[in-house]
Amino acid sequence: MNEKKQTVSGNIHESLCVALILALLGGFLDAYTFILKNGVFANAQTGNLILLSVSLFNGEYGRVPQYLLPIVFFSFGILLSEYIKETPLIGQNTKKIRIVLLFKAAVLIVIGFTSSRTNPLFTTCTVSFLAAVQVGIFNKMEGSAVATTMITGNLKSSMQCLYAFFCKKDKRAGKVFVQYIAVIVFFGIGAGIGAFLTRTFLDNSIYFCLIFIFAAYSVISLRAA
Numbered sequence: 001m002n003e004k005k006q007t008v009s010g011n012i013h014e015s016l017c018v019a020l021i022l023a024l025l026g027g028f029l030d031a032y033t034f035i036l037k038n039g040v041f042a043n044a045q046t047g048n049l050i051l052l053s054v055s056l057f058n059g060e061y062g063r064v065p066q067y068l069l070p071i072v073f074f075s076f077g078i079l080l081s082e083y084i085k086e087t088p089l090i091g092q093n094t095k096k097i098r099i100v101l102l103f104k105a106a107v108l109i110v111i112g113f114t115s116s117r118t119n120p121l122f123t124t125c126t127v128s129f130l131a132a133v134q135v136g137i138f139n140k141m142e143g144s145a146v147a148t149t150m151i152t153g154n155l156k157s158s159m160q161c162l163y164a165f166f167c168k169k170d171k172r173a174g175k176v177f178v179q180y181i182a183v184i185v186f187f188g189i190g191a192g193i194g195a196f197l198t199r200t201f202l203d204n205s206i207y208f209c210l211i212f213i214f215a216a217y218s219v220i221s222l223r224a225a
Helices: 002-010 016-036 045-057 061-086 093-117 120-137 152-167 171-224
Strands: none
Touching: 016 120, 016 171, 045 061, 061 093, 061 120, 093 120, 093 171, 152 171
16 A cells, blocks of 8 residues: 555646646746847747747847757757756655745746846756756656647647557547646646736736746645655
């Protein structure tokens, strides 16, 4: 019985509920940085790479850092997420997840205090770093690969599941398709909420992200109890 409980609690962060909450957070932060921080994406590094390439070929070399540095910081965030998953120094899986969420909350509070007084690139790079940690740690949804900071991979996977449901009569694929669509929709809702609150509260809007983090932390803690 104890072994079963440990297995369930160890994977509690892979629940659909947590994925939906973090998708809201991912959409919110992308809207926040895009609106306030010179049209740079914090999560979607594909978009930044495109803008970087366009700037280079147009000879706009002064704009290169604002697109290149978020990519670099995102890369460092992925490296950190891999270290967190592998290291035994910070406890078992559920404890690691809680620490990651608390770390993210603390950094977002720092961003809230400094965002209006620092270079926009600093904020974007910091959010990119956090987004990478999120996508690296929370990369499963009830056993299926998922991303809560972007939708391209989720869209591909959802259509593959839809094909398997209709053409191969795979009932589980139908369920997973609905889950992927839900994550995509919640990401869009998060972006909409982020856009509205960012235009209303400007830099202070980032504090609303703490609500999503608290919700995810609460879900994981309650189910692990």
